[in-house]
Amino acid sequence: MQATKVQGLEDMATRLRIHSIRATTAAGSGHPTSCCSAADLVAALFFDVMRFRPKHPTAPGNDRFVLSKGHAAPLLYAAWAEAGALAPGDLINLRKMDSDLEGHPTPRLPFVDVATGSLGQGLSSGLGIALAARMDGSARTVFVLLGDGECAEGSVWEAAEIAGYYRLDNLVAIVDVNRFGQSQATMLEHDLQVYRKRFEAFGWRALVVDGHDMGQVVRALRRATRRSGQPAAVLARTLKGKGIPEVEDKDGWHGKPLKEDAARQAIAHLEAQLHGAKLPKARAPRKAKDAPAPPPVDPPAAQPPPPPAYAIGDMVATRLAYGEGLAKLGKSNPAVVALDGDVKNSTFAEKLKAACPEQFIEGFIAEQNLAGAGAGLAACGKIPFVSSFACFLTRACDQIRMAGVSRSNVKFCGSHVGVSIGEDGPSQMGLEDIAMFRAVPGSAVLYPGDAVCAERCVELAARRHGIVYIRTSRPNTPVIYRADEPFAIGGLKVLRQSDADAATVVAAGVTLHEALKAWEQLKARGVAVRVIDLYSVKPLDGAGLLAAARATGGRLVTVEDHYAEGGLGDAVLEALATEGVRVHKLAVREVPRSGKPAELLERYGISASHIVATVLRVTGRES
């Protein structure tokens, strides 16, 4: 490589350092030392290796960049500013209210695909973007910059093993090994050879470089982009705070901006290093290499899938209907992709695999990566459906949280919810999944009670932008809706009602059938109740619930196969909080045991008999 070119990149790295110092000092917080260690890597990436149009950061031909070490956000913003996507003068607004230059990157900025800042998640997102590129026939390469400290996160190794397994040679990880975490040295410090062994053992090509030797860095990054049948890791030995003599390679400087004087001195020191070389520019993609991007498929525009084909009374598990619905949807919309964690024969995601094998990704027993990859796929216009047992989606709680911060268009399906799974016992029972998904801003939580509704929930999920959770059950339950029954996010169904109703029973999923049984039993005793199927737990039809409550003496009984905290009952309470309605909540209130489903519903207080007893009690008909 030409010396002047190297000098230009070095000057760019110096400028990125200066921007990072200036912005964090102005903000009074932030992570300048974490920016400085990676400045050479980012300069080489943005101004030599990556091919992208800065003004159109998500153009399909562009290479993509994920800053997994999100606390180096000022460096990211500086690089995009130098590339022309931001006004350099804006950099000084870092971390200010109403500036989109947040403390850690979020997709409020057009060039950020996924929010980062919870360490160890970026490689999964990059993997999702790389998978999408492969599906779309795009020649783009995905670069993910990781810190060394975050390589302690197991999620990094989930992404690594899956990328290795799928031989994603369009994925490049760059690890900024600056040897310091937040509170002390990392486990491996500068032992680059161990990093090499780990990545190699997980199926990667690994290239070790001095991360401050621009020639080495550029050569390694260029080599890493060659299609070799393996993902590539560039492992860069760096110094935290590189370029700031006062703090370089010193512990105790994580997340600390320089004081104004120190910043001035550091900037002067850095400016003295400038060669005054010609600065490099971002390089546009080579068009010929890129297949045309498939037109984005908007679900409403896609062919609607055929309607459900069940007869009332058929015994069908909602998880099976989920699979049916997903397969139909996938056939009608090529943007639909399913990822499953080696339980596809239980969640029935396998039905999509059978129908459209190229739209299915086996994610193995690595739920964090499933969710993270989902966010990456969504960032490329796919509509990913991520499935596992509901309880195992808790493994990805932080990834789901971050997908919420990203406002990602990811759908989740958790099967095997509640005690109704039976003999497998509490470790396999999803009993906190509603609570987890309700706590994601803007999410929808759907909990179908029969197969017709379950199929429709899949369609509804695809049509809504954002995070949607579908909760499915293991047991076969009777079909109660006709195939043409309409459903909507935010809706509910009043299944039983009369003018004499003394209370309203609100249920969903398996407990809906208990509620219907209770209705029969109460009717036999001369007590009328209203029964509501609250299949849309979030958002929910508060007006509908309130009307039912008002019409039934202000008495609601909620019953759910979920813990008492954060579930359906709490959603009802929240909706009616200011109305003074009395809500009697039946829910699981202790760690359950193994047993038969019916035994467990009875033991844990959510069966028809408990509904009957509660209604009798709250209506004063207790004998």
Add this chain to the structure above:
Amino acid sequence: MQATKVQGLEDMATRLRIHSIRATTAAGSGHPTSCCSAADLVAALFFDVMRFRPKHPTAPGNDRFVLSKGHAAPLLYAAWAEAGALAPGDLINLRKMDSDLEGHPTPRLPFVDVATGSLGQGLSSGLGIALAARMDGSARTVFVLLGDGECAEGSVWEAAEIAGYYRLDNLVAIVDVNRFGQSQATMLEHDLQVYRKRFEAFGWRALVVDGHDMGQVVRALRRATRRSGQPAAVLARTLKGKGIPEVEDKDGWHGKPLKEDAARQAIAHLEAQLHGAKLPKARAPRKAKDAPAPPPVDPPAAQPPPPPAYAIGDMVATRLAYGEGLAKLGKSNPAVVALDGDVKNSTFAEKLKAACPEQFIEGFIAEQNLAGAGAGLAACGKIPFVSSFACFLTRACDQIRMAGVSRSNVKFCGSHVGVSIGEDGPSQMGLEDIAMFRAVPGSAVLYPGDAVCAERCVELAARRHGIVYIRTSRPNTPVIYRADEPFAIGGLKVLRQSDADAATVVAAGVTLHEALKAWEQLKARGVAVRVIDLYSVKPLDGAGLLAAARATGGRLVTVEDHYAEGGLGDAVLEALATEGVRVHKLAVREVPRSGKPAELLERYGISASHIVATVLRVTGRES
């Protein structure tokens, strides 16, 4: 090794297979093929390698065994039955209601230290048990049996790297590489050399064996127990369903019991393989090797830590007081141990490290392992305090869930909660942590509003058996309680009250100070309100809340630095659900931005001004 000895162990393995088949067929569900692949490994472990007293499974000198592949529970129960800890006739009660032989192991059984069944968690628990052994000077070895499929979980590699880093040569992992997951072949199938490379790269000794060659298995396991300065992994090539010709090494047989006829045939086939050798017995620990166990330190019996030393009005962050309290507690109780995820200078767990370095474990950026190791330490009588930013504890949501199933005595502290952290932005804000911890059965959730309360919460947490979560805040807030103020789990404090109170404001943490400001502002406008510090969010004093509501026109205003779902407001709603009280909930209702703490409290509707406006509105005083 003697041929007769090998034959005895082989016969034992055959018996374990027979028990497993019989029990799962009787139950009509379960995982016989996953038991059969590991039967030789378990026979060798229980009847040659491990030293333990079956009737006293938690005696300090005993080696410990963790079945990470919890679905092989029937094999575990069979081994303990053969060892004498269970009546063999009980095995047939597998998965029945009221039998403790649940579908996956839980500590309802005395020989189960931690519940398993959510894959990939057992190695962290084993690591915790091994750390406890090292702290206690016990010579015991900890054996963890993993499946190959679960090695795809990142949590396994978190545990592996930490065990490697701490050179835990009292920890032995055995991987049952039977090449099949639930729904298809694993990524690595029988490529044992890749498993070897991975464990070696993570700092382990690795021994590859034929898992059905008893001589090889025993020799490798014995070698693995030698103290070498490294943890050891025995990587065993096995066949799923080994010993059942019909299903051996075949896909599609995960989690399927044999029908009765097939079971009879399989058992006959296995019985024909019995050598009729003398059966081995469990071997007691060599006493001389074992240091005396330290007497368990019951918190009430331990010296109480000195009281908080703050003056009213001091500006102290609750996270700092957490660290102070933890250090005091650690000094007074040697069973107290802290684990932190490389944020000890933010959570202030570093104060315990400074005070009692041998009671502090740096867990690096690997929160799943932190939580899993906590459960292992708790199983050995330690009182672990696991800390990180609250948002990053969501990374361990599944481990926390399983600690709940185990009823583990683990304490968690999540710092940096809510928008009040300020400029770092949403990725660093814990806004769903209350929801997560409330949904653990039997948990306590404490949310101190000042430094005195925070220190007392640490003590309260240690004194309560079970999972306790302490939520701490980043900003400095004024001390409002005297050092001798009493606090209790399940308590609340009425901080302001008068006979003229028109509403009750319920707050905790930073919003408590907003509520106190609102009280002042409302007072200036002639409106009296009651102010409650709900520092114990779960359990909570429902009677106290109800009394306040009744005394203030049935109007409650809750205000929390948490999302609206599953937090403090929902806890209040849940407690008063049947009372017809009107609750006006102020909470964060969208993904926040970066900004200054005060700006963010204002923007997201939880500042004093919002409390004032809400009180005026709900009391009809709106102008």
